[in-house]
Amino acid sequence: MTTTDAVIGDDAAYADAVRTAVKAAAAYYAGGDSPLDDDAYDRLVRAIAAWEAGHPDRVLAESPTGKVAGGATQGDVPHVQPMLSLDNVFSAEQFEAWAASLQRRIGRPVTAWSVEPKLDGLALAARYRDGRLVQLLTRGDGTAGEDVSHAIGTLTGLPEQLAEPVTLEVRGEVLMTAAQFETALALRAEHGGEPFANPRNAAAGTLRAKDRAYRLEMTFFGYGCLPLPATSEDLAARLTASSHSDVMSLIAVLGVHTTAATKVPGRTAGTTAQVQGCVEEIAALRAELPFGIDGIVIKADLAADQEAAGSGSRAPRWAVAWKLPAVEKVTTLIGVEWNVGRTGIIAPRAVLEPVEIEGSTVTYATLHNPADITRRDLRIGDRVMVYKAGDIIPRIEAPVAHLRTGAEQPIAFPDACPQCGSDIDTSEQRWRCERGRDCHLVASVSYAAGRDQLDIEGLGLTRVVQLAYAGLIHDFADLFTLTRDQLLALERMGPTSTDNLLAAIEQAKNQPLSRVLCALGVRGTGRSMSRRIARHFATMEAVRAADAEAMQHVDGIGTEKAPVIVAELVQLAPVIDKLVAAGVNMTEPGATPTADTNAADGAADTEAVTTGPLHGLTVVVTGAMTGPLQKLSRNQMNELIEHAGGRSSSSVSKRTSLLVAGEGAGSKHAKAQNLGIRIISPDEFAGLLADLAP
Ligand SMILES: NC(=O)c1ccc[n+]([C@@H]2O[C@H](COP(=O)([O-])OP(=O)(O)OC[C@H]3O[C@@H](n4cnc5c(N)ncnc54)[C@H](O)[C@@H]3O)[C@@H](O)[C@H]2O)c1
Numbered sequence: 001m002t003t004t005d006a007v008i009g010d011d012a013a014y015a016d017a018v019r020t021a022v023k024a025a026a027a028y029y030a031g032g033d034s035p036l037d038d039d040a041y042d043r044l045v046r047a048i049a050a051w052e053a054g055h056p057d058r059v060l061a062e063s064p065t066g067k068v069a070g071g072a073t074q075g076d077v078p079h080v081q082p083m084l085s086l087d088n089v090f091s092a093e094q095f096e097a098w099a100a101s102l103q104r105r106i107g108r109p110v111t112a113w114s115v116e117p118k119l120d121g122l123a124l125a126a127r128y129r130d131g132r133l134v135q136l137l138t139r140g141d142g143t144a145g146e147d148v149s150h151a152i153g154t155l156t157g158l159p160e161q162l163a164e165p166v167t168l169e170v171r172g173e174v175l176m177t178a179a180q181f182e183t184a185l186a187l188r189a190e191h192g193g194e195p196f197a198n199p200r201n202a203a204a205g206t207l208r209a210k211d212r213a214y215r216l217e218m219t220f221f222g223y224g225c226l227p228l229p230a231t232s233e234d235l236a237a238r239l240t241a242s243s244h245s246d247v248m249s250l251i252a253v254l255g256v257h258t259t260a261a262t263k264v265p266g267r268t269a270g271t272t273a274q275v276q277g278c279v280e281e282i283a284a285l286r287a288e289l290p291f292g293i294d295g296i297v298i299k300a301d302l303a304a305d306q307e308a309a310g311s312g313s314r315a316p317r318w319a320v321a322w323k324l325p326a327v328e329k330v331t332t333l334i335g336v337e338w339n340v341g342r343t344g345i346i347a348p349r350a351v352l353e354p355v356e357i358e359g360s361t362v363t364y365a366t367l368h369n370p371a372d373i374t375r376r377d378l379r380i381g382d383r384v385m386v387y388k389a390g391d392i393i394p395r396i397e398a399p400v401a402h403l404r405t406g407a408e409q410p411i412a413f414p415d416a417c418p419q420c421g422s423d424i425d426t427s428e429q430r431w432r433c434e435r436g437r438d439c440h441l442v443a444s445v446s447y448a449a450g451r452d453q454l455d456i457e458g459l460g461l462t463r464v465v466q467l468a469y470a471g472l473i474h475d476f477a478d479l480f481t482l483t484r485d486q487l488l489a490l491e492r493m494g495p496t497s498t499d500n501l502l503a504a505i506e507q508a509k510n511q512p513l514s515r516v517l518c519a520l521g522v523r524g525t526g527r528s529m530s531r532r533i534a535r536h537f538a539t540m541e542a543v544r545a546a547d548a549e550a551m552q553h554v555d556g557i558g559t560e561k562a563p564v565i566v567a568e569l570v571q572l573a574p575v576i577d578k579l580v581a582a583g584v585n586m587t588e589p590g591a592t593p594t595a596d597t598n599a600a601d602g603a604a605d606t607e608a609v610t611t612g613p614l615h616g617l618t619v620v621v622t623g624a625m626t627g628p629l630q631k632l633s634r635n636q637m638n639e640l641i642e643h644a645g646g647r648s649s650s651s652v653s654k655r656t657s658l659l660v661a662g663e664g665a666g667s668k669h670a671k672a673q674n675l676g677i678r679i680i681s682p683d684e685f686a687g688l689l690a691d692l693a694p
């Protein structure tokens with residue numbers, strides 16, 4: 001219950017709500033195709049119940065309240081005893097109140113409680129004759145169920161032959177474990193079927209499906225047992241008189257799977273305080289269970305207590321479901337990102353429309369590997385079922401396929417490593433960059449050598465890969481100590497390209513501090529931030545001497561970013577030391593450290609900042625540059641602006657002072673016009689900067 005319930009205002013809204021709920025429930029029980037997640041359904045039904053409480057004379061006959069399965073299902077095979085639903089509580093207070101009312105009803109304290117997980121599947125009655133499994137029935141409307149005996153043989157945990165030749169009915173829950181669900185999705189995809197939205201839907205659909213070309217395995221958990229008309233008198237008497245916990249032991253001995261075999265076995269408790277302890281334990285284990293639970297069922301354990309309490313038409317009075325928060329929500333898949341891990345594993349990650357689950361906002365979900373996407377037939381724009389419990393990383397269970405509009409788009413798989421651009425090894429389920437652990441090295445060195453950083457010509461990806469593979473570089477600082485012989489020994493490196501490369505590297509030693517900082521790839525800083533840091537401190541020495549407090553004096557660096565940058569620089573110390581030793585320039589031209597009060601934190605003031613022609617102006621550049629500025633990249637333009645004392649920005653806003661609009665300028669030009677911002681051509685701009693332009 002994370003969102004408050006809606007309030008129904010009038011008859012029409014009430015009738016509408018009833019219609020929606022009945023339709024959803026019908027779809028839910030038939031095969032899991034409900035458009036609502038459970039939380040949404042439950043909120044709707046609570047709103048209906050609230051309205052009905054205020055208008056008891058206008059309750060519609062088809063209302064889902066007070067009925068097993070919301071009145072949405074039927075069956076034609078009568079049950080020997082009704083198969084009921086359970087009443088719900090959502091908190092310790094509600095549970096205590098429920099327990100108190102039960103004890104008032106029976107006129108004595110409940111002798112013992114049984115506490116067990118509420119398995120999130122669907123109810124099934126399994127009839128055994130002389131030890132042989134002969135019939136399977138769904139819950140239906142509670143009084144009669146549907147015969148699903150065709151599923152015999154597909155339910156792990158429900159033996160076709162019991163250990164003893166007894167006649168009785170075992171009741172329990174059918175579900176798919178996480179592993180069974182994955183297999184089901186894969187088989188389903190192979191046969192061209194739509195994916196199931198989640199394990200529960202998969203179980204519901206599978207249990208009722210008769211003529212599938214493939215068989216999907218499910219798991220059965222027994223939670224009850226009762227006599228059939230043909231049961232021997234002895235056994236019938238024994239079953240009727242036994243406590244719930246004894247019945248559970250009995251069916252386990254007969255060979256039926258129960259929660260006794262799991263991390264969350266059924267337990268008994270003497271007091272409601274102990275019950276609460278058990279509930280907490282089960283709830284804490286929820287996230288790591290290989291099957292879904294949506295609550296904890298608490299039952300009066302003794303047959304005598306149960307009998308004294310009796311049952312209503314929808315639920316027994318001697319048992320209650322303590323519901324846990326919904327851990328599944330439907331939201332939209334808006335994208336997939338591909339991230340490269342330390343070992344070169346390329347893992348997809350789902351970007352979601354933010355959704356609140358268990359009190360936290362979920363925006364990303366894990367998709368383990370590309371096969372995970374294929375198996376789920378996921379598409380961008382899909383409505384997806386997202387699962388998050390406890391501390392686990394949220395995951396996408398599957399798309400809610402029947403909500404597709406046709407506008408969904410296939411997910412593009414990368415054909416080159418998104419980090420370093422190398423080939424991808426797709427031979428295993430988990431894709432991997434061919435560079436493996438070197439991927440990060442290749443990516444960071446290529447980045448450092450890039451046009452906007454050190455701008456080392458002739459050092460493309462293939463060369464970097466070659467250098468990394470030969471063990472000649474471990475970071476980009478190693479570039480500056482490469483020898484002619486080392487390079488010549490590489491394949492396809494003749495004397496000319498070797499000398500050219502060495503010259504380009506030598507040249508890179510003269511790059512300004514801002515570009516060296518940028519090449520370091522300090523987390524949280526990009527090109528313009530690197531320039532601001534460089535201009536503020538003027539020398540690498542001053543940058544390194546700055547603590548978090550001093551770092552915050554740089555425009556745009558706040559309390560959060562400052563310590564991260566300082567820590568990163570400490571980590572990068574060995575690389576920086578190597579760069580210094582190799583003679584790489586560590587100063588920012590035009591910036592000089594001042595000896596005034598700021599000197600303590602090593603701050604600098606640049607002449608350009610206070611005197612430049614763009615001093616105090618925020619400048620945006622758009623369109624293609626012409627004239628003297630034609631050859632400059634956008635980054636170089638920004639460098640120029642900042643060098644002239646201005647501030648560069650990539651988007652037009654009220655704070656923009658000047659727009660340099662080149663050929664083909666589009667929306668930024670229009671926006672600047674609207675805002676009445678001064679717009680000039682690249683040529684005019686060049687004139688403005690005449691002194692500084694290269
Ligand atoms: N999404 C939708 O459109 C939609 C529609 C209808 C119902 N629902 C969901 O279904 C739930 C209501 O369903 P319900 O009435 O079938 O009942 P329920 O699931 O709330 O509780 C009763 C059921 O619990 C099960 N159960 C699990 N573990 C048990 C245990 N240890 N002992 C006894 N019983 C156990 C039994 O199958 C029993 O029938 C609601 O949570 C609702 O959100 C969703």
Ligand SMILES: [Zn+2]
Nearest residue numbers: 417420433439
């Ligand atoms: Zn890579």
